[in-house]
Amino acid sequence: MPLVLFWIFAILMLAFGLGVVFLRNPVSSALSLVMSFVALAALFITLDAFFIGVIQILVYAGAVMVLFLFIIMLLDLRGEETRRLNLAAWTGGGLVVAGFVGLLFKVVSTQPGFDFPKPPISRPEISDVALVGWTLFYKFNLPFQIIGVLLLVATIGVVLLSKKELK
Amino acid sequence: MDQFISFALQPEVFLVWTSLAKTLALLGIILGFVSYTVYAERKVCAFIQDRVGPNRVGIPLTLLGMKKDLPFLGLGQPIADALKLLLKENFIPASVNKFYYYIAPKLTMIPPILVLAVLPFGSSLFGVPMVIANINIGVLYVFAVSSLGVYGIVLAGWSSNSKYPFLGGIRSTSQMISYELALGLSVIPVFLLCGTLNLSEIVLWQRENGWMVAPGWFKGLTIDQVLHPEAWVAAFQAGFSWQRFWIWIPMLISFVVFFIAMFAETNRLPFDLPEAEQELVGGYHTEYSGMGFALFFLGEYAAMIAGSGVIVTLFFGGWTLPFVPDGSSPSFFHLAFVPGWLASLIWGLVNIGVFFGKVSVLLFVFIWVRWTLPRFRYDQLMKLGWYFFFELALVNIFITALVLAYVK
Numbered sequence: 001m002p003l004v005l006f007w008i009f010a011i012l013m014l015a016f017g018l019g020v021v022f023l024r025n026p027v028s029s030a031l032s033l034v035m036s037f038v039a040l041a042a043l044f045i046t047l048d049a050f051f052i053g054v055i056q057i058l059v060y061a062g063a064v065m066v067l068f069l070f071i072i073m074l075l076d077l078r079g080e081e082t083r084r085l086n087l088a089a090w091t092g093g094g095l096v097v098a099g100f101v102g103l104l105f106k107v108v109s110t111q112p113g114f115d116f117p118k119p120p121i122s123r124p125e126i127s128d129v130a131l132v133g134w135t136l137f138y139k140f141n142l143p144f145q146i147i148g149v150l151l152l153v154a155t156i157g158v159v160l161l162s163k164k165e166l167k
Numbered sequence: 168m169d170q171f172i173s174f175a176l177q178p179e180v181f182l183v184w185t186s187l188a189k190t191l192a193l194l195g196i197i198l199g200f201v202s203y204t205v206y207a208e209r210k211v212c213a214f215i216q217d218r219v220g221p222n223r224v225g226i227p228l229t230l231l232g233m234k235k236d237l238p239f240l241g242l243g244q245p246i247a248d249a250l251k252l253l254l255k256e257n258f259i260p261a262s263v264n265k266f267y268y269y270i271a272p273k274l275t276m277i278p279p280i281l282v283l284a285v286l287p288f289g290s291s292l293f294g295v296p297m298v299i300a301n302i303n304i305g306v307l308y309v310f311a312v313s314s315l316g317v318y319g320i321v322l323a324g325w326s327s328n329s330k331y332p333f334l335g336g337i338r339s340t341s342q343m344i345s346y347e348l349a350l351g352l353s354v355i356p357v358f359l360l361c362g363t364l365n366l367s368e369i370v371l372w373q374r375e376n377g378w379m380v381a382p383g384w385f386k387g388l389t390i391d392q393v394l395h396p397e398a399w400v401a402a403f404q405a406g407f408s409w410q411r412f413w414i415w416i417p418m419l420i421s422f423v424v425f426f427i428a429m430f431a432e433t434n435r436l437p438f439d440l441p442e443a444e445q446e447l448v449g450g451y452h453t454e455y456s457g458m459g460f461a462l463f464f465l466g467e468y469a470a471m472i473a474g475s476g477v478i479v480t481l482f483f484g485g486w487t488l489p490f491v492p493d494g495s496s497p498s499f500f501h502l503a504f505v506p507g508w509l510a511s512l513i514w515g516l517v518n519i520g521v522f523f524g525k526v527s528v529l530l531f532v533f534i535w536v537r538w539t540l541p542r543f544r545y546d547q548l549m550k551l552g553w554y555f556f557f558e559l560a561l562v563n564i565f566i567t568a569l570v571l572a573y574v575k
Contacts, residue, residue: 027267027325034318054307062314063344066321070340073325073333127303129364 202245267326272462275319289519290493305366335450370485
């Protein structure tokens with residue numbers, strides 16, 4: 001059953017990921033990205049990583065992409081739909097992608113133990129939310145606090161910069 | 168036959184068909200609830216404005232050749248409304264972006280219905296827990312799914328390709344993003360107190376320790392305690408602590424912020440700026456007609472019901488009621504002639520009834536507020552969200568942490 005779900009959501013994710021690149025309407029691209037995030041979240045959930053999956057939807061699909069969409073709609077980007085495709089850019093991009101896929105295939109297939117099935121991931125005793133909390137606050141407490149301060153600084157910076165009259 | 172039963176009782180198969188049955192039953196109940204909330208809205212509105220309201224559509228006996236119809240207080244009104252909306256012409260303006268114009272109403276209807284999947288709407292029937300998906304991150308799931316609801320409104324506003332819907336969509340986006348912060352932060356005190364994100368466990372916690380809006384009571388109120396008051400007093404003395412008493416203040420703040428943010432999230436008055444009629448005609452659904460409009464309309468009510476369900480689960484003890492046992496109770500007031508399975512069935516159904524009863528009370532408050540309070544101005548709404556509720560919810564987390572750490 002998880003294998004079937006994996007294929008369904010992997011295909012959905014890749015299809016919408018391609019949609020981000022190939023659709024010419026910016027709103028369609030942004031919404032394809034949202035759907036791709038939702039499918040990715042579903043993949044996390046099939047791995048029993050409920051917390052990561054839900055945060056993926058909450059933060060990326062629910063907050064970040066709404067702002068993206070907001071900006072795209074306000075800018076009203078009509079030019080992209082009518083733009084002519086450039087043959088040289090297409091071939092160049094295709095070559096780079098083909099090279100990269102070949103490289104990836106080479107690396108993964110020469111990895112020792114590639115064709116052996118891996119043992120299943122052991123399921124921890126406590127829920128994954130608690131596990132994330134424990135890891136953050138016990139193992140990586142100092143880096144976590146530093147990131148907190150960094151984010152605070154960024155927030156203050158944004159507030160200062162977006163104030164209309166700078167004194 | 169025996170083979171079939173043993174197949175149906177395999178753990179995985181059992182899970183699948185019970186979940187399917189629960190989903191269908193809940194969906195049926197909720198859609199019925201949605202249409203009768205519309206009826207209640209019209210009735211309550213009429214009562215507040217000193218009118219009669221819909222009171223004609225009942226059983227049309229005149230169609231069968233009888234002298235008089237049975238009006239039944241107009242309880243048939245939702246059926247007539249639905250028929251009207253289904254039969255109306257689904258007019259599509261020429262300049263719309265067809266694909267998104269079609270898909271937007273569906274996107275507003277889906278998230279509130281997905282939210283219902285994690286709400287524990289009853290204790291258990293025949294030992295099957297009355298929650299479709301009992302996941303450990305229940306509340307986060309609720310926020311994640313309901314944050315997707317904004318896409319429907321935004322897309323409707325954008326794809327209509329018309330100025331009033333667009334303004335409505337933009338307003339709605341900024342409003343929902345702003346109030347999501349207060350909404351998410353305001354429930355953190357609840358988790359600090361319970362120590363879990365699982366909605367079923369939060370309900371069980373409240374049954375033991377009192378509802379979040381009134382956490383003053385004591386270890387599990389049961390029927391036996393009514394019959395033996397001295398046991399009740401002993402339980403009160405054993406369960407009482409100053410922490411339980413003082414924690415009431417942050418919990419009330421948390422409830423008030425969550426409740427008001429829920430009004431903003433569901434675009435209800437006094438926060439219905441996205442569809443403010445005097446300024447924006449109909450807001451984001453101006454260009455919709457027929458079933459498209461109906462889906463927006465019903466989506467708003469479905470969101471209200473899902474929101475009320477979340478509030479009931481988090482703050483009002485979910486399906487629990489003092490002195491009412493849950494669905495595993497084998498006795499019905501110690502009456503000998505009621506067999507054990509019938510008693511559990513009765514209590515299980517009572518628990519479900521209690522949950523929907525509480526939801527109905529909250530829905531009444533939603534309607535009551537709509538027809539009583541005037542609308543905010545848009546800058547007032549934003550100021551209220553960012554300068555007041557956001558800070559209040561943030562400070563409330565610290566108050567809760569202080570009470571939990573220092574008061575014993």
